[in-house]
Amino acid sequence: MVWFVNFKKTENISINDRGLPYGDGLFETMLFQHGAVQNFQFHSNRLERGLRRLQFTGDFSLLLSDVWQFIYANAPSAGDPVLIKLIVTRGEGGRGYKPPNKVIPNVLIYFGHPPNYDKLRKQGMQLVVSPICTSINPSVAGLKHLNKLENVLAKHVLEETVDEALMLDPNGYITECIQSNIGWFKGNRLCLPSIVDSGVQGTMRSRIIESYNGVIDVGRFKLNDILEADEVFVCNGLLGVVGVASIVNQTKNVSKGGLSDLNNRRFIIGNKIENLQTLLEDKEKHVCC
Structure with missing residues (x-):
C-alpha cells in the first residue's frame, strides 16, 4: 500500500x-x-x-x-x-x-x-433498499466527484451481513447502489436507470452500453420495475458484472417509493447475466491482446 x-x-x-x-x-x-x-x-x-x-x-x-x-x-x-x-x-x-x-x-x-469478490461472483449479491436517498443535481450528475456523503451515510447504516444497498432519489426513482451501478433484464430488454439527474456514470455501465447488442432501455424506474425483473446485476470497475440473488427490505420508517410494501424478492442468476459477463470478458481479452 x-x-x-x-x-x-x-x-x-x-x-x-x-x-x-x-x-x-x-x-x-x-x-x-x-x-x-x-x-x-x-x-x-x-x-x-x-x-x-x-x-x-x-x-x-x-x-x-x-x-x-x-x-x-x-x-x-x-x-x-x-x-x-x-x-x-x-x-x-x-x-x-x-x-x-x-x-x-x-x-x-x-x-x-x-478486495476479493470471488465469493460474491459465485453466490450472487444480497441487496437491501437504503433509507438514504441520492441527491438530485444535474450539474454534477454522472461525475465521480469527491462529495460522497450520501454514499458514506448509506454505507454507515448498511448491515455488515448485507453486500450492497439499492439507492433511490427523493422521488423514489432507482439511481444506483452505494458503490456500483445496477441493471436488470426484463424480457428482451436490458434496463438501466437514468443518471441525468443523479448517480455516477460508471465505467462498467458505459462498457455495457457500448458492447451490448440487444435492446437497452435507459429510463426512470421505481422499485416495482426491478422487482418484476427476470435477472438483476450490479457492476463496477473492480467487480465486473455480478448477479443479484435477492433484494431484501430492511428499511424502517420510509414511505417514499412504496418501500413499506416491499417484500423480499429472490432472483435467478441465469443465461442473460452469464452471456453479458462472457461478452465483456471477451471484449477485454481482445483489448488486452
Missing part, C-alpha cells in the same frame, strides 16, 4: 487543498491487471469530462498524459491485480468557495490490493 502526491512518494498534502473543505475534485478507482488499466479509455474519458464540467483550468491532455505515464511506469506489472485510486483536486488556495484564477491541480495516486 503506497501513496504518491504529485508523483512523489508521500502521504502528506497541504491543509489548504480545496479537496478537503469543499470536495473540489474527482476520483477514479481502477483495476490494474495483465499490465494494463482495465477499462482504461472509459476511466480516461470520464476523468477528462469531469475536469471540463468542473471548469478546472490548465492543459488537461498534458496532465492526464503525465498521470497515465506514471501509473504504467509504477504499477506492478506482474503477479496479483492492483487497485489504483486516482484523485485529482483543483489544488490549493482560496478561503471561500470561489477558486483562485491561477491554481495548479494536485494529483494523488494510491496502489494497493483490491
Whole structure:
C-alpha cells in the first residue's frame, strides 16, 4: 500500500487543498491487471469530462498524459491485480468557495490490493433498499466527484451481513447502489436507470452500453420495475458484472417509493447475466491482446 502526491512518494498534502473543505475534485478507482488499466479509455474519458464540467483550468491532455505515464511506469506489472485510486483536486488556495484564477491541480495516486469478490461472483449479491436517498443535481450528475456523503451515510447504516444497498432519489426513482451501478433484464430488454439527474456514470455501465447488442432501455424506474425483473446485476470497475440473488427490505420508517410494501424478492442468476459477463470478458481479452 503506497501513496504518491504529485508523483512523489508521500502521504502528506497541504491543509489548504480545496479537496478537503469543499470536495473540489474527482476520483477514479481502477483495476490494474495483465499490465494494463482495465477499462482504461472509459476511466480516461470520464476523468477528462469531469475536469471540463468542473471548469478546472490548465492543459488537461498534458496532465492526464503525465498521470497515465506514471501509473504504467509504477504499477506492478506482474503477479496479483492492483487497485489504483486516482484523485485529482483543483489544488490549493482560496478561503471561500470561489477558486483562485491561477491554481495548479494536485494529483494523488494510491496502489494497493483490491478486495476479493470471488465469493460474491459465485453466490450472487444480497441487496437491501437504503433509507438514504441520492441527491438530485444535474450539474454534477454522472461525475465521480469527491462529495460522497450520501454514499458514506448509506454505507454507515448498511448491515455488515448485507453486500450492497439499492439507492433511490427523493422521488423514489432507482439511481444506483452505494458503490456500483445496477441493471436488470426484463424480457428482451436490458434496463438501466437514468443518471441525468443523479448517480455516477460508471465505467462498467458505459462498457455495457457500448458492447451490448440487444435492446437497452435507459429510463426512470421505481422499485416495482426491478422487482418484476427476470435477472438483476450490479457492476463496477473492480467487480465486473455480478448477479443479484435477492433484494431484501430492511428499511424502517420510509414511505417514499412504496418501500413499506416491499417484500423480499429472490432472483435467478441465469443465461442473460452469464452471456453479458462472457461478452465483456471477451471484449477485454481482445483489448488486452
